[in-house]
Amino acid sequence: MNRLFALRNHEAGSIVGQALISLWALSLCCSVGAFAQKPAPTVNANALFRVEVTHLLGLPNTKSNCNGTLSIQDKVLQFQQKGKPGAQVSMASIRNLFLGEESKQVGGLPMKLGKAAAPYGGGRVVSLFAHKKYDTLTLEYVDSDGGVHGAIFQLPKGQGEMLKDELLARGVPWGVSPDSGGDQPTKSTAEVTRENK
Amino acid sequence: MKTSKRKLWFIWAAAIVAMVVPGQVLSQTAAVKSSNGSGGSAPQWTVQVEKVDSGHLDLAHSFQLAIYENLLEELNKTKKFKAVLREGDRKASEVPSLLLLKTTVVKYTPGSETRRAVTTVSGATKLTVRTQLLTRGGKIVVDRTVNGNVRFFGSNLRATHNLARNIASAIKKANVATVQASYRDTQPPNLNADGAQ
DSSP, rough: OHHHHHHHHHHHHHHHHHHHHHHHHHHHHHHHHHHHHHOOOOOOOOOOOOEEEEEEEEEOOOTTTTEEEEETTTEEEEEOOSSSOOEEEEGGGGEEEEEEEEEHHHHHHHHHHHHSSGGGGHHHHHHHHEEEEEEEEEOOOOOTTOEEEEEEEEETTTTHHHHHHHHHHHTTOOSSSSGTTTTTTOOOOOOOOGGGO | OHHHHHHHHHHHHHHHHHHHHHHHHHHHHHHHHHHSSSSSSSSEEEEEEEEOTTTSSSOOOHHHHHHHHHHHHHHHTTTTTEEEEOOOGGGGGGGGSEEEEEEEEEEEEOOOOHHHHHHHOOOOOOEEEEEEEEETTOOOOEEEEEEEEOOSSSSSTHHHHHHHHHHHHHHSSHHHHHHHHHHHHOOOOOOTTTTOO
């Protein structure tokens, strides 16, 4: 009888222990899940956002391959060169946004000439290391007549994602393919990434 | 005395003939040229450029929009068209003599600027497109397959610039008389060649 009682006591203790362990594991899982969830980005639509970019092509009255500042404020995207009037695009007119990446040789023409002048193919070895990765941001927008425009910007690596997030937070559609009818946002196809291979 | 007078008269007559005849011949040639050529008197068409169709190829959006933008710029440079309109432009509906330019990517080889710089012989970015100039009724007026490459110097996007230049050049070389004839075939009978009622 005593033995039976002891056995029952032992079983009850193990059940309580198991329940406690389960409870602890459950609470741990919940807390980990809570930590993993990022808070939704809170962007003030009127706050000024600026980033240094290179305008590759597309904006009206702006030279191709020129550096400047891309800023977003009050539902307007503006590209401003130093000492020149800026080009503006209304956020409401942006229909699509695509992000990509590209690798380019650095140094421009002086570097090119230097590499060409280097003896014993030294320039080629330099080329092997003298490249840098960039993000490219492609905007598709419409003008007042409904005509489709495209603008391409080159940003330092990593800043493309920031700019994309900023634009998305302000209501710009992301990579909506025309076939999807605008309902299903589809991620943009990978841009030229063969440089990485 | 008599012979010298006759000589003088003969020289005077010859001088008049020499002055008048070449002028008449030249004016005739100019008139022929102006009637045959596609210069000032030829009716000018308005072209609407449609966005590039990448077909089944995985062409980056930046490339598609770069071809589109470069094409608009290069077609403007040719001065063959009264106006170059963008896709979706509402003004197109008011234009009587409108041609549509469709571009479909047939082949695309993504290159690498670094590989070009290191090896010289590999890493070329190649684009092949089929470009069609159509009337509103869908009749094909010009149909060409055009290439655009970047083999040695320049970024990958430069291939789009070269391609657009080649397309504009192909359209420029296309027989304008054929374009006019084809266009006339598609016009309602109450419209003349200029499209004016």
